[in-house]
Amino acid sequence: MPKTMYDKIWDMHVVEDHGNGNALLYIDRHLVHEVTSPQAFEGLRAAGRRIRRPDSIIAVPDHNVPTKDRDKPNPDPMSTEQLAALDANANEFKLDYITMSDIRQGIVHVVGPEQGFTQPGVTLVCGDSHTSTHGAFGALAFGIGTSEVEHVLATQTLHLKKSKNMRVTVTGELPVGCSAKDVALAIIGAIGTAGGTAHVIEYAGPVIEGLSMEGRMTLCNMSIEAGARAGLVAPDEKTFAYLKGRPYAPKAGQWEAAVNFWKALKSDEGAVFDREIVIDGSQIVPLVTWGTSPEDVVPVTATVPAVASFTDRNKQEAAQKALDYMGLKEGQPITDIRVDRVFIGSCTNSRIEDLREAANVIKGRHVAGHVVEAMVVPGSGLVKALAEEEGLDKVFTDAGFQWREPGCSMCLAMNPDKAAPGEHVASTSNRNFVGRQGPGARTHLVSPAMAAAAAIAGHFVDVRNF
């Protein structure tokens, strides 16, 4: 029977089949960060258990790290304690540990691929929902909770129920001015934030094939915002070229065998998907979210929707609440929304290509006078170094942007990087939830080019004619 890529990866990792789709699944790769791991290590210690395969783990702090003044003491004692706990645990259990002062340090989902740790066909987990990012390489990658982190540490397995197969095909050609972020938002707008629940999404079609590895990561990153625990893209020559020579990638003698194995992973001709969605990529336009859920998304050329345009009563109530929170009026043009703060970063859009796109837009221009703060937070120290080599940092700082140290930063506002209540933020991150970027902060999700353009104009603008 023809199999999907998900079927293949699942089947080759089943340790014990418990029937009805339930299985004990082997986990090849595990990324660990400071926020969701301390209780797991504590649990291990309390039970006197060891880590089954320390060689399957990379630990790196990201969520809570300061993005400036790293040479000064961290003013937040709880944050200090959490970072120290990762330090102590990584040392005690002898993990590959990338410290805050290491040039490789960055957001786990940027670091994994960059180190060649993320590979096609592996099962990869992390105590973070955006682990779906790694599916860009054809890895079955998904977020887990802390109890599961502990379970993987101790047993290298998870008890899982197999998800359903869903395929999202994006046809045609992506118009100029649109990026992977717009594709991701367009899909979520079409199927809703629960549209992929209980499914693994495979992305296919010419638009996906045309995306760079960075673009595929952006897309797979937001699978979780569509409700799917994981996203997948079939590995191809771009994938192999990206991985070759990276520190954790297969070495010379094993490379050929690995590539042959990777090539066989793609879904078989005739494989059946439980659900199929087709989106016309040539119709995609730059998008902006207006509400407090990623599905609240409209073209930059549109207006804030009317509450009555939603059919369901609960959706109407949610829309009204979102409008109140966001301080927006029905029918207001999106381009009229004044932007107070700009954030270019997060595991969605902090890679070199994202920074290049943004820099391209702002070159020779300056951030609008009323914008309180515009900030670029590279995804890793290596991204930062490469960008500096290309002179992008200069482009940003000349335009009035701040150039920070790598981490999650204002994506979730655990560290001091946050927006003030009532401020509108043009953000390249993935969640516009209530309070996500600081209490009362109003997040609008956009692509890096759109965020850059909004910073210059001081309000949202259509980057296609900016």
Added chain:
Amino acid sequence: MEKFTKITATATPFPRVNVDTDIIIPAKHLKSIKRSGFGVHAFETVRFNADGSPIPDNVFDGPKYKGSKILIAGDNFGCGSSREHAPWAIADMGFRCIIAPSFADIFAGNCVKNGILTVALPQEAVDALVLAAEAGHQITVDLQDQTVTCQNAHYEFDYNPEHKKKLLEGLDEIGQTLTASAAIASFESKQKLMMPWLYRG
């Protein structure tokens, strides 16, 4: 882990759709390295104003739903991040069961690990239970029979048999899995032959 068999209790109605884990427990409270103490910050934006003053009449703090063990929630409950701090916070508030039209996958998985039962029922049933909860009626949730009962209304729900066993017995999951160590080791030796590049040292 605490067992879950059957409970009869007051229920708290909170039927908002797409309640994400940032609403359940905001990120700024995730800096603790402990598992407990998150309840005081749970649903912060629903319970407190930006200046920290309590929001009157919120369903979580008023006397009306005191002692509630069941949360009646909206569609796609628990979407967003994988933080287990969300079920920890909900458990810390005293809830043992959440009833909603649907749950986000990772959140539902995290609930099982913490002895919280997530019951998915059709929207109409959830709407009816919201009204019953508002009227102060007690609700009974029986995991063994997979039923929810409230006055004359009676609903059956689907539940993963593996998860059911775990909740009913309150098992130490890692201890259980470690009994399969031999199977795991044999998987590893096979995989190591086929994909040596995944193994170091």
